[in-house]
Each structure stands twice: as C-alpha cells, then as structure tokens.
Amino acid sequence: MTDTADTAKIVETAESGDGRTRVERYDPTAVEPRWQARWAELGLHDTDLADTSRPKYYMLTMYPYPSGDLHIGHWYIVTPSDALARYRRMHGFNVFFPIGFDAFGLPAENAAIREGGHPFTWTMQNMENMRRQFRTMGATFSWKHEVVTADPSYYRWNQWMFLRFLEKGLAYRKKSPVDWCPNDGTLAREQVEGADRHCWRCGAPVEKRDLDQWYLRTTAYADELLDFRGIDWPEPIRIQQTNWIGRSEGAEIDFETARSDGHRGGETLRVFTTRPDTLFGATFMVLAPEHPLVETLTAPEMRAEVEAYVAQAKRRTEIDRLSTDREKTGVAIGASAINPINDEQIPIYIADYVLSGYGTGAIMAVPAHDERDFAFAQQFGLPIRRVVAAPGTAADGPMADAYVAHTEGERLVNSGPFDGMSADDGGKAIVAKLAETGKAEPKVTYRLRDWLISRQRYWGTPIPIIYCETDGIVPVPDADLPVRLPENVDYKGRGDNPLTLDEAFLRVDCPRCGGPARRETDTMDTFVDSSWYWFRYLSPDDDEGPVDRAMADAWTPVDQYTGGAEHAVMHLLYSRFWTKAMRDCGLVGQDEPFLRLFNQGQILGADGERMSKSRGNVQDPDELVARYGADTVRLYLMFMGPWDQGGPWSPTGIGGPHHFLSRVWTLTIDPHGREPGDPDAGNLPAGEDVAAAEARLRSAAHRTLRDVTADYEAYHFNTMVAKLMELSNVLFRYRGTPIAGGAAWDEAIRLLLLMLAPAAPHITEELWSRRAAEAGREWSSIHTESWPEVDVAATAESTREVPVQVNGKLRDKLTVAAAISGPELEAAALASPKVTAFLAGRQPDKIIVAGGGKLINIVVREV
RNA sequence: GCCGAAGUGGCGGAAUGGCAGACGCGACGGUCUCAAACACCGUUGAGGGCAACCUCGUAUGGGUUCGACUCCCAUCUUCGGCACCA
Numbered sequence: 001m002t003d004t005a006d007t008a009k010i011v012e013t014a015e016s017g018d019g020r021t022r023v024e025r026y027d028p029t030a031v032e033p034r035w036q037a038r039w040a041e042l043g044l045h046d047t048d049l050a051d052t053s054r055p056k057y058y059m060l061t062m063y064p065y066p067s068g069d070l071h072i073g074h075w076y077i078v079t080p081s082d083a084l085a086r087y088r089r090m091h092g093f094n095v096f097f098p099i100g101f102d103a104f105g106l107p108a109e110n111a112a113i114r115e116g117g118h119p120f121t122w123t124m125q126n127m128e129n130m131r132r133q134f135r136t137m138g139a140t141f142s143w144k145h146e147v148v149t150a151d152p153s154y155y156r157w158n159q160w161m162f163l164r165f166l167e168k169g170l171a172y173r174k175k176s177p178v179d180w181c182p183n184d185g186t187l188a189r190e191q192v193e194g195a196d197r198h199c200w201r202c203g204a205p206v207e208k209r210d211l212d213q214w215y216l217r218t219t220a221y222a223d224e225l226l227d228f229r230g231i232d233w234p235e236p237i238r239i240q241q242t243n244w245i246g247r248s249e250g251a252e253i254d255f256e257t258a259r260s261d262g263h264r265g266g267e268t269l270r271v272f273t274t275r276p277d278t279l280f281g282a283t284f285m286v287l288a289p290e291h292p293l294v295e296t297l298t299a300p301e302m303r304a305e306v307e308a309y310v311a312q313a314k315r316r317t318e319i320d321r322l323s324t325d326r327e328k329t330g331v332a333i334g335a336s337a338i339n340p341i342n343d344e345q346i347p348i349y350i351a352d353y354v355l356s357g358y359g360t361g362a363i364m365a366v367p368a369h370d371e372r373d374f375a376f377a378q379q380f381g382l383p384i385r386r387v388v389a390a391p392g393t394a395a396d397g398p399m400a401d402a403y404v405a406h407t408e409g410e411r412l413v414n415s416g417p418f419d420g421m422s423a424d425d426g427g428k429a430i431v432a433k434l435a436e437t438g439k440a441e442p443k444v445t446y447r448l449r450d451w452l453i454s455r456q457r458y459w460g461t462p463i464p465i466i467y468c469e470t471d472g473i474v475p476v477p478d479a480d481l482p483v484r485l486p487e488n489v490d491y492k493g494r495g496d497n498p499l500t501l502d503e504a505f506l507r508v509d510c511p512r513c514g515g516p517a518r519r520e521t522d523t524m525d526t527f528v529d530s531s532w533y534w535f536r537y538l539s540p541d542d543d544e545g546p547v548d549r550a551m552a553d554a555w556t557p558v559d560q561y562t563g564g565a566e567h568a569v570m571h572l573l574y575s576r577f578w579t580k581a582m583r584d585c586g587l588v589g590q591d592e593p594f595l596r597l598f599n600q601g602q603i604l605g606a607d608g609e610r611m612s613k614s615r616g617n618v619q620d621p622d623e624l625v626a627r628y629g630a631d632t633v634r635l636y637l638m639f640m641g642p643w644d645q646g647g648p649w650s651p652t653g654i655g656g657p658h659h660f661l662s663r664v665w666t667l668t669i670d671p672h673g674r675e676p677g678d679p680d681a682g683n684l685p686a687g688e689d690v691a692a693a694e695a696r697l698r699s700a701a702h703r704t705l706r707d708v709t710a711d712y713e714a715y716h717f718n719t720m721v722a723k724l725m726e727l728s729n730v731l732f733r734y735r736g737t738p739i740a741g742g743a744a745w746d747e748a749i750r751l752l753l754l755m756l757a758p759a760a761p762h763i764t765e766e767l768w769s770r771r772a773a774e775a776g777r778e779w780s781s782i783h784t785e786s787w788p789e790v791d792v793a794a795t796a797e798s799t800r801e802v803p804v805q806v807n808g809k810l811r812d813k814l815t816v817a818a819a820i821s822g823p824e825l826e827a828a829a830l831a832s833p834k835v836t837a838f839l840a841g842r843q844p845d846k847i848i849v850a851g852g853g854k855l856i857n858i859v860v861r862e863v
Numbered sequence: 864g865c866c867g868a869a870g871u872g873g874c875g876g877a878a879u880g881g882c883a884g885a886c887g888c889g890a891c892g893g894u895c896u897c898a899a900a901c902a903c904c905g906u907u908g909a910g911g912g913c914a915a916c917c918u919c920g921u922a923u924g925g926g927u928u929c930g931a932c933u934c935c936c937a938u939c940u941u942c943g944g945c946a947c948c949a
Contacts, residue, residue, distance in 0.1 A: 025901090065949050106948060178947075188947040236867050240944075243866050319945065323864035448946095455947065526949070566943055568867075602943075610943095639887070641876055645869080647942090653875055653888040660887085666902090677894040677903035719877070722886035729886095732903090803882040808930045810882055848881090848929055855881045859929045 023673060026665035028629020032762040036138055045140035047096045049538060049551060057093035058555050059085045060534050062563030063100045066126040067107060070133040071611050072619040072649055073603040079634045080643050080717050081562050082139040086758035087712050090787040096555060097140055098537035100147035101127050104526045106188060109459045113491045119459040123150060138630050138761050145537045149529035154536060155461040156482030157546035158528050163464060163475050164585045170217045176452060180209035185496030186456035197315055201495055208314045213454035214463055218577045222446045225576055233597040237568045244569040246447025250274035251431045253440040257297060258336040258345050267293060269337055272359030272445055275369060277427030280415040281387035282364035285337045285348045289313040290356035299334025306331050313352040321352045328376040340439045341430060359445050374402035388423050389413045453525045456497045458489055460523030468510035468517040477511050497521055530571055531578035534558055547587055558594045565599035598715060601646020608648045619649050631760035632658040638717035638759055660725050661763055667731050668749055668767045674736040682736045694744035700730045701748035702794040708755045727752055757782045804829045805857040806838045822849050829856045
C-alpha cells in the first residue's frame with residue numbers, strides 16, 4: 001500500500017513583514033474528506049475474515065436503533081471504540097469492527113401512525129442518513145458486513161431459531177396479561193400514562209387483558225447465567241444480573257384450608273418460603289389477588305370486598321405493588337388455613353404485595369421475621385410471634401421491628417420440639433419432618449421470569465406459527481421461511497396491529513392437513529434481534545443457516561463489547577441466554593457471547609435529561625464537525641471525562657482539543673518558528689545545554705508513550721489525551737531552540753503522531769504524509785504502522801522530589817538522588833530546616849517511609 | 864420502594880491508602896498588532912499575611928489509619944434499570 005500521487009508538499013514557511021513566520025493553518029475541512037475517501041478506496045477497514053495470519057480481535061459496539069439522526073451520544077459510543085480498533089490493529093491484530101441497525105421497533109410504527117407512512121420507508125431513510133453521518137466520523141467500520149434486522153434475510157433466522165427452540169422445549173405458549181386499550185390495542189409500558197393509567201393516544205382507561213402469548217424458557221438457564229467464570233465483566237453488571245436472577249433457596253410447604261361455614265376445607269395451598277425455620281411463627285397467610293383459589297375460597301359475605309380489591313390490584317404497577325414504603329393493603333377472604341407443623345388455624349388474606357408470578361403466588365406470613373409481613377400485621381392487628389431469638393433476647397415480649405438478620409448463636413423459640421436449634425438446622429429439620437408426610441420439599445426459586453416475546457405489533461419478526469382447527473398449533477415448515485411481513489399495511493391512524501386485519505396474511509392452509517388455518521399475528525420482541533446479531537455480522541448473506549459455524553468458531557466470542565449500562569439486565573442477559581440456547585441446538589460451540597464488557601456512560605442533553613427529539617435537547621454532531629472537524633469532536637468526546645461516566649452534554653471546552661490539534665500541526669510543519677510573547681523564545685531553558693535538552697525531550701516522549709499505552713489499555717482516554725497535551729507543551733517549549741528539528745525532536749514528533757493516530761486519524765495521516773514527502777520517502781498510511789516501543793533507559797531520571805510530612809501534613813519537599821536509600825532519606829528529612837522547625841526539639845516517635853521512598857511522614861506526639 | 868452507580872475549584876475533570884485540584888475550558892494580566900481576531904507567555908480553590916508562610920477545603924455526620932477524595936457505618940442528592948422504549 002504505497003502511493004505518492006496526492007501527497008501534499010510541506011508548506012513553505014515565509015517571513016512576513018512583521019518578522020513572524022506565517023505557516024499554513026490547520027484546516028480539518030480540507031483534510032478529512034480527502035483521507036476518508038482514500039481509506040475507503042484502499043479498503044483499509046474491510047476486514048478479511050479469512051485472514052488467519054494475524055490473531056483476530058472482534059470489537060463490537062451495541063448497534064444503533066435508526067431513530068433518524070446520529071446524535072452526539074452515538075459518537076460517544078463509537079469514537080473510543082474506533083480508537084481501540086485502530087490501536088489493536090497497530091498491535092498486529094486482524095480487527096473486525098462491524099456495524100448494523102436494530103431496525104425493528106416501536107418508534108417506526110409511531111411515525112407511521114402519526115404521519116401515515118410506512119415503518120419500512122421511515123427506517124430506511126433514517127439508516128441512509130445515519131450511514132452518511134457515520135462516515136464523517138472516520139470510523140473504521142467494516143461496512144460490507146452490515147446487518148439490518150428488518151431485512152427478511154435476517155429475521156428469517158429469528159423464525160428458524162424460534163422453531164428450533166420450540167422443538168427443544170425452550171419455547172412455549174401461555175396466557176398472560178397485557179395493558180390493553182379498546183381503541184389502540186396492546187400498549188407498551190411507556191404508552192400508559194398518568195396515575196389513572198390511561199392510553200397516551202386516545203386517553204381511554206387502560207385495562208388488563210389476558211392473551212395467549214409465546215415465552216422463551218430463560219429460567220432453564222438460571223443457574224448457568226449466575227456463573228460468570230470465563231468472562232471479564234464489570235462487577236456492577238454481574239451483581240445486577242445476579243440480583244435480577246434472584247436465586248432463593250428454601251422450601252415449598254403445603255397448608256390445607258380449614259372447614260368453616262359454607263366451606264368444606266381440604267384444598268391444598270402451597271407456599272414458597274426461604275425461611276422454613278420460622279414456620280411456627282406463621283400467624284396468617286397471604287395469597288396474591290390473582291391466585292386461582294381466591295375464587296373458590298372467598299366466603300360469600302366477603303365476596304364484594306374481595307372482588308373490588310382484586311380489580312384495584314390489577315390496575316397497579318408491579319413497582320408500586322412491591323414498594324415497601326407504601327401502606328400495606330389487603331382483604332381477609334373469610335377462610336382459614338391449617339399450619340401443617342402445629343395444626344394451628346390461621347386466617348387467609350389477599351394482598352397486592354404478593355405477586356402471582358413469583359414462587360407459588362402464596363406466602364405464609366411470619367410478621368416477627370419479615371418486614372412486609374410485620375407492617376401488614378400491624379396494619380391489620382394480627383399476632384406477631386417471635387420464633388427466632390438472638391442470644392440475650394427473651395422468647396416473648398413485644399417486638400418493635402421484624403427480626404430479619406441472622407446473629408451468631410441465635411436459637412429457635414416457641415417452636416415446640418425444634419426449640420433451641422439454630423435457624424439453619426431448625427429449618428432443615430422442620431422441612432424433613434413435613435417431608436415424611438409429603439407436605440414439604442426443599443425448593444429453589446428464582447426471581448427471573450421466562451421471556452415473553454409476543455408483541456401485538458406489525459413492525460417485528462412474525463412468529464412462524466399457524467393455528468389449525470384440527471391440528472392446533474402447527475409450526476411453519478422450514479422450507480416456507482421466512483414468513484414475510486406483508487408490505488401493504490394501513491394503520492388507519494390507530495395503534496392496534498394491522499396484521500390482524502390483513503386477510504391475505506392471515507389465511508393460510510394448514511401445513512399438516514391442508515385445511516383452512518390462521519397465521520399467528522404477533523411478532524417478536526426486538527430484543528430477539530439483538531440477542532444474536534454479532535454472529536450474523538460474520539456471514540450476513542449466508543442463506544444456509546443463521547451462522548456460519550466455521551466463522552463463528554474462528555471469530556467469536558466477541559473480544560470486546562461496548563454499550564450502555566442501561567442494558568445490564570435485559571439485552572445483556574438475553575444475549576447470554578440466546579448464546580447458550582444456540583449452543584444446545586448445536587449452532588455454536590461457546591457458552592458466552594462477550595468475553596470483555598465495557599459500559600460507557602450516557603451523554604445526556606444539556607438539561608441533564610436523556611437526549612430525545614421530543615425533548616428538543618439533541619446535539620447534532622454535523623454542526624460541530626463542520627466547525628471543528630471530526631478529529632476535534634472525537635478528541636473532545638474522549639477528553640471530556642472518564643468513558644464510563646457520561647453526563648450532560650456541553651460543547652464548552654471543545655476549543656481545548658481543537659487548540660491542541662492546531663499546536664500539533666504547528667509543531668510538525670514548523671519546528672523552527674517563534675512567536676512573540678515568550679521572553680525565552682529560541683533559548684534553551686536555563687541550565688540546559690543541547691545534550692541535556694535532548695535527553696529531557698526524549699525522556700518526556702518515552703514517559704508519555706509508556707503512560708499513554710497504559711491509558712489505552714485501561715480505556716482511560718481522558719488522561720491519555722491530557723498526557724499527549726503535556727508532551728505537546730514540552731515540545732512547544734523547545735520550538736525554535738537549537739534542538740528543534742533535531743533527532744530527539746523528530747523522534748518525539750513521530751511518537752506523538754503515532755500515539756495520537758487512533759484517536760485523531762485524519763490529522764495524523766495528513767501530517768504523516770507530509771513528513772514522508774519532506775523526507776523523500778514513499779507514502780504509507782500511519783494506520784498501518786506498528787505501535788512504538790518504549791525506550792525504558794530514556795525514561796530514567798537521576799533525581800526526584802520527595803514530599804516530607806510531619807504528622808501527616810506536608811512541610812517540605814526534598815530533591816534527592818533517585819537511588820537514595822531509606823536511612824539516607826530519613827536523615828535528609830530530619831536535617832530539613834523546615835522539619836526541625838516543626839519538630840521544635842521533640843524526638844520523632846515514628847518515621848514512616850512510604851511507597852519505597854515515595855513519601856516520608858514523621859510522627860511526633862503533640863504537646 | 865428494590866437493584867446498580869455517582870457526588871472534588873466558576874465549569875469538564877485528575878489523583879483508588881501517601882504532595883488534593885494533572886490536563887483543558889473560562890476569567891484576568893502581558894507580548895505581537897494602528898486596532899481587533901489569531902498565535903504566544905504568565906496568573907488563577909477559599910481565607911489571612913508586606914512577605915516567608917499559615918489556616919481551611921473533596922455532598923453531610925461519625926469511624927479505622929502514622930496518613931483518607933480513596934476503606935467502613937449512617938444520612939442526603941442526582942443518574943441508570945425494574946421485564947412491552949431501545
């Protein structure tokens with residue numbers, strides 16, 4: 001890859017009348033498009049996936065939703081990722097850095113309903129605009145591997161894999177409630193507004209409606225998903241996923257309902273508890289309002305009240321129901337249960353703090369040892385009986401709070417034959433006792449629920465299922481895939497799914513009996529698309545299967561995945577699940593999708609809110625690129641702060657990086673220039689001769705290289721840029737002096753450009769080409785260079801500064817030989833006049849030489 | 864509410880047990896200029912002092928340590944997620 005044809009000549013510097021040199025100024029608009037075109041022409045970023053001569057590196061960023069325009073948040077994700085991709089290439093890796101679009105989803109439908117267009121058109125136009133904007137960044141995406149999830153060649157494989165999961169028993173159908181508007185059909189969470197829960201479009205009150213829907217069995221992998229061995233993920237994400245999965249060990253225990261007026265008793269009520277040791281403390285029982293036995297158990301005189309409560313609970317959100325802050329509500333249903341361990345009769349309540357989807361939807365309430373049960377018991381005047389006592393605590397007597405935590409030496413009390421056992425042993429013994437008669441068994445439950453993938457919407461992957469009157473649920477045969485979305489749809493300005501009205505789509509012959517049948521009209525959650533897209537980048541046009549196994553084996557797992565922490569428990573967990581499910585279908589040979597994860601922060605609008613068109617707080621990068629150039633915008637985004645932090649967007653300060661790049665430009669093309677304003681211009685610093693100055697410059701350059709390399713590795717881009725600025729400041733100090741343009745200077749410039757190249761690819765490429773031209777070398781891209789090596793010898797220093805503290809307060813700084821010994825350092829510190837003044841004749845009690853002589857602290861008793 | 868994260872100059876931030884405020888923005892002063900812009904050099908946490916210097920200071924209150932922005936406990940505030948936004 002060599003070429004000299006359009007390499008610019010170094011610009012002549014001319015003396016102007018005022019004695020100042022006039023050099024060509026840094027003009028990114030002239031430089032950037034030229035190099036972008038050149039890189040594209042040379043195919044610099046099109047990864048050859050078949051090349052095995054170099055080690056592979058799969059660099060992935062979360063693909064964008066084509067919302068319309070790229071905003072500065074997209075740049076914030078991509079810019080450092082691109083810098084890393086370039087950095088890894090300089091280390092000899094064959095880097096794959098693909099891009100695509102998460103093209104299905106709600107906003108496209110909203111636009112279609114609002115504007116009367118088609119989600120397809122809206123999405124395609126947005127993608128075209130975003131592709132253009134991505135190109136102005138100079139990102140090294142491998143465009144020829146692009147994936148668009150709304151394309152039948154992609155979603156076909158969602159359908160195909162769904163059918164494999166169905167065969168494996170990983171997909172199933174179940175009734176479950178949705179938020180329903182009579183005019184606009186199923187509503188998403190964000191489409192339900194206000195405390196009274198009304199439809200965002202038409203304002204109608206939102207109802208719950210039970211629909212038959214498709215689930216994926218994520219819970220089958222719950223234990224495996226808790227195992228993070230072999231992947232290097234941030235601890236907060238691992239903790240969040242662990243808590244989300246929420247593994248609880250405990251027991252299921254059967255209570256029988258008691259005979260009473262109008263009720264014969266004898267039904268089994270199974271509860272799940274993590275605290276079987278507290279069974280003697282169960283003073284009432286609580287069912288979820290949705291529990292199937294509520295209907296049969298409710299006493300006639302309670303029926304009206306219970307039904308009203310059930311209706312009210314249905315309208316509450318889960319967050320609201322689980323709030324421990326809210327006053328406890330509930331209703332006694334007029335029935336009792338019998339505690340199997342002591343035959344005690346306890347009343348049955350329904351309350352919305354018990355959820356039907358967790359455990360068995362019923363609990364034994366132990367107010368003495370559970371905070372929510374305690375609050376409920378207080379509210380309803382129910383007995384609170386202590387059954388676990390910490391050492392020194394009386395077995396009886398009033399309790400001000402639930403005793404939940406465990407204490408060393410605690411014992412069961414008020415628990416009949418189990419009194420005196422530890423909570424742990426007692427729980428096991430109680431379960432074992434009941435297990436003899438089949439009334440209890442040890443059980444593990446999870447907070448994690450199976451994944452509901454059915455969506456009552458048009459703009460998604462059709463679920464490939466046919467309903468036949470004789471054959472029931474019939475999968476679409478593989479040969480008939482993809483089930484395509486019909487193109488002509490009419491939303492009629494409403495939110496419900498137009499597929500349900502499309503006769504041509506709906507009517508189909510049953511693949512088994514040939515009789516009349518009906519297609520499933522639900523489509524898949526868009527999280528299905530994003531659960532495996534990185535495999536498809538490797539073989540986007542493959543029509544034999546979803547993944548090319550050989551490619552997947554060679555290139556996955558992904559080495560580095562970058563995206564927002566807001567995806568901690570959904571997308572990132574679904575992707576892990578999907579990979580494991582694919583593995584179990586024999587499609588891939590790995591357990592985990594992403595080896596290393598990094599969560600970059602989120603750029604908010606200037607108002608501190610999430611950027612969105614409706615808020616009008618979106619920062620358009622095009623404007624900034626036109627004004628400062630892509631390199632400045634890239635550098636500013638990296639310099640703003642730590643990458644994992646994000647924060648409100650403010651362009652204040654973008655002048656800093658621009659200024660820095662201008663200085664790099666000036667240093668490279670005009671080393672001998674001088675500016676007025678510096679009284680020392682042209683002179684070496686006092687006390688330095690040429691040799692000392694060159695040694696100092698080399699030392700600065702190689703220290704910078706050492707530190708910048710560490711910062712790239714640790715993704716500390718803000719300090720990386722700061723260190724390059726420091727080096728440029730050092731170089732500016734030597735500009736116009738006798739060492740400017742010499743060997744040490746030239747080496748420092750070379751290192752500076754190489755270190756800056758991944759972050760600011762255009763200006764470095766331009767300056768690199770000019771240096772080549774000046775030296776009469778043939779051009780080759782700076783982006784094909786190797787990362788330079790640190791000269792450790794050059795970084796050594798003969799003296800260093802040691803802070804001296806007295807009682808932890810800084811009192812002096814000593815300049816000492818770098819190789820000074822500990823005792824010598826102590827002696828020097830004690831000899832310091834400032835130190836002796838503070839000691840005022842007192843003998844030091846202790847002298848601490850910290851960090852191998854990095855700091856000295858003299859401790860002396862205060863008088 | 865529950866789970867996770869973050870609070871440091873006028874502003875973005877640096878320092879992850881050892882010199883608080885690197886680097887940059889802004890502001891102020893200067894050089895250059897007829898002038899302005901650009902560029903370049905310098906000053907810039909607060910308070911006190913002529914000065915050398917001193918005191919205070921990392922959301923708040925406590926603790927551990929020779930030494931705490933950093934570790935522990937409690938509190939406050941802000942942000943992300945809570946299963947149909949992506």
